[in-house]
Structures are given as C-alpha cells and as structure tokens.
Amino acid sequence: MxxxxxxxxxxxxxxxxxxxxxxxxxxxxxxxxxxxxxxxxxxxxxxxxxxxxxxxxxxxxxxxxxxxxxxxxxxxxxxxxxxxxVLLDAQSGLDSLRNISWREFEMLVGEAYRRQGYRVEEQGLGGADGGIDLILFKDGQTILVQCKQWRARQISVSTVREMWGLLAHHSADGVKIVCANAFTRDAAAFAEGKPIELVSGQALVSLIQSGQEAPRSARSRIAPKLEAEAIPRCPRCSKAMVRRTNRADGKVFWGCSDYPRCKGTRPAHA
Known part of the structure; x- marks a missing residue:
C-alpha cells in the first residue's frame, strides 16, 4: 500500500x-x-x-x-x-463540520474513529479532492477512508467506484467514504452489497457526538440529578423520603421526611 x-x-x-x-x-x-x-x-x-x-x-x-x-x-x-x-469536542453539527478546513476535516474524521477503538494512520495522499486519506486498523482488518468535505455537491458514484478500485488494488478489507453532505442515489446503489460504507454528514455528526466528552459542568449536574431520582417519594404526601432503621428488628426502610406529621413508609428495596 x-x-x-x-x-x-x-x-x-x-x-x-x-x-x-x-x-x-x-x-x-x-x-x-x-x-x-x-x-x-x-x-x-x-x-x-x-x-x-x-x-x-x-x-x-x-x-x-x-x-x-x-x-x-x-x-x-x-x-x-x-x-x-479540541477539534472534535468543539463540533456541534453540520454547520461546524462545513466551516473547518479540509485538512481539519480529515483530522476530525481520524479522531472520531480513534475514539471508536481504531488505530488510525493519516496518509496525506488524497489532498483536498481525492485518494486515500486515512487507513483504519481494528480486529485484524484494514479499512481505507476517503474524506470529502464538499459543502454543496453530493458525492457521486464515480467517487465510490474509485474507492472500490483502490480497495481491490490494495487488498483492503473495506472502504469508508465520509462526507459533510450526502451521496447520490447511484452512489448508494453501487455501494450496496459491497464492503463500502457511505458515511453522510448527519451520520458523521452522530459518530462524533458518540465520542465527545461531556463538559465538566454537565457531568457535575448529572450526579445530583441521578441521586435525586434515586430517592423515592412518600406514598401519602409525595414529599422526599429518608432512610430510617427500625429499632425493634434493625431493618432499614424509607420514612417520610415530614415525620411525625406524616407516617408514610416504603420498603428500603423499593
């Protein structure tokens, strides 16, 4: 290769x-x-x-x-x-994908697949308009990747045919063509049944989002929310409950926080 x-x-x-x-x-x-x-x-x-x-x-x-x-x-x-x-975590949608340079687009695609567990080699063979841009390795398989950041044009069948030829020439296991837009019907029809994955702009956004790290502020809000959802409500007055221990048998149960005015209880496993 x-x-x-x-x-x-x-x-x-x-x-x-x-x-x-x-x-x-x-x-x-x-x-x-x-x-x-x-x-x-x-x-x-x-x-x-x-x-x-x-x-x-x-x-x-x-x-x-x-x-x-x-x-x-x-x-x-x-x-x-x-x-x-930084580049991957800054992406928010199709508009942000289309506003970066073609070189950054290739870098972004490579990082997205790294976060999916692939080893990525950046080839730099394709330039801004074609060829093999990345090679992915995972589970003993080799995948050729071409990145297309065309903002207005759909990816035609000629591009898919080109990568199909490269797959056979280099004895690779598969091909991914990643774009910031979409593919023509002819391109999709040609790829059907072949080890060619067409990754549209929207699919790329989903791939990127699955690998993005949640901001620290968002993570700090998640834990209190989950903790609050884990505390049951009183079946009588709907107020939050607290864990209590039965003095007679030592068993733990949920008791109403408004006790003694409300004597609602729940089993601790509920």
Missing part, C-alpha cells in the same frame, strides 16, 4: 506521545552505556578499545541529541493529540 514517505521523527510523532518519551530514554541508555558494554565484552581488541571510549563518554553527546529528538517528536505528538481532541 503506497504511503507518504516518513522519516524517523515523523513516525515517532505519529505514535502516541508516551512512545516517544520511552523511546528517548531507551535510546539514551543504549547509546550512552549499552554500546560501550557490548563492544567491551563481546568484541575483539579493536572493538574493546571503542567500547572503553564509549563507556568513557565518547558517545554521550550523541545520546543526548537522540534523546532530545525523541522528546521533541513526543511533544509534537502530544500537541497534535490535543489539537484533535
């Missing part, structure tokens, strides 16, 4: 940011101490001399450089992850 050429730092930056941090530490220890130890114990006289130099600190500057490069890539990964998170 063709891919955009990636350097080592690009690859590290595309991984979760903790990977870059750990890799930097491992590389530092390997260069600063591992090379010297290996050469001094497993090599001949010439290599032992190199090993002694390495143990003496000859490779220390290189070790620090590699550590710094890995951590810079990890920082880039963290910032990009944060950008994707």
């Amino acid at each position: 063709p891919r955009r050429k990636q350097g080592g730092l690009d690859y590290i930056a595309s991984m979760p940011w903790p990977f870059g941090l750990v890799l930097g530490v491992v590389a530092f220890l390997a260069i600063r101490y591992g090379i010297g130890w290996y050469f001094s114990t497993a090599g001949g006289p010439a290599l032992k001399g190199t090993g002694e130099l390495a143990l003496g600190g000859a490779f220390t500057p290189l070790a620090w450089i590699v550590l710094a490069m890995c951590w810079v890539a990890a920082l880039a990964s963290y910032l990009k992850q944060h950008q994707r998170k």
